[in-house]
Amino acid sequence: MGSPLGVLFANFYMVVVEESVFSRICHPDMYVRYIDDTFIMAPSTQDIETLRRTFEECSCLRFTVEHSKDGRLPFLDVLISPNTTGFDTSVYIKPINLGLCLNGDSECPTRYKACTIKAYVRRALFHCSSWDATHQELDRVT
Structure with missing residues (x-):
């Protein structure tokens, strides 16, 4: 690229x-x-x-603005929602996401399959600010 x-x-x-x-x-x-x-x-x-x-x-770039909807705003792949003490975060899934992923029955190496699972788990653990959101994300990907 x-x-x-x-x-x-x-x-x-x-x-x-x-x-x-x-x-x-x-x-x-x-x-x-x-x-x-x-x-x-x-x-x-x-x-x-x-x-x-x-x-x-101050630059030669064009900038766009996306305002929050219902007080929630996606930033990168994190959904940020305000609460009384700060922010709650969870994994942001685009509306067009079909939920397709690496097929477990495919002919790719086992380490690729393991890394895919680890990536989903790591994303849920690092992006979610509560255990409820983490469990919800893990349920979504299983």
Whole structure:
């Protein structure tokens, strides 16, 4: 696909853009970025729109905004929901996901099958903030 340095260059560019943006406007309440995906919590949608416009002014990129629906927002493959003390998290499954995976009867090596199972379990354990959500995800994948 692309160069192995692509992620490094993308991170570097975003840091330069962030420095320029946050020298012009104040930092939002919460700002989390993974390469080019950001999770922002701000007092109003107007503040988020101002931030988006400022990012576009300080770079050659176009930025899009996805607002929460019913107070829940997917970020990468984690579904984030607010609670009284912070956030609850669970595994986010896209609506178009058919639930298809590696067939256990396929002719691929056993280690591939074991790694697939381990990946689903690890994802449930690391992404879910409660045991109920973890069990729900494990039930979904079995």
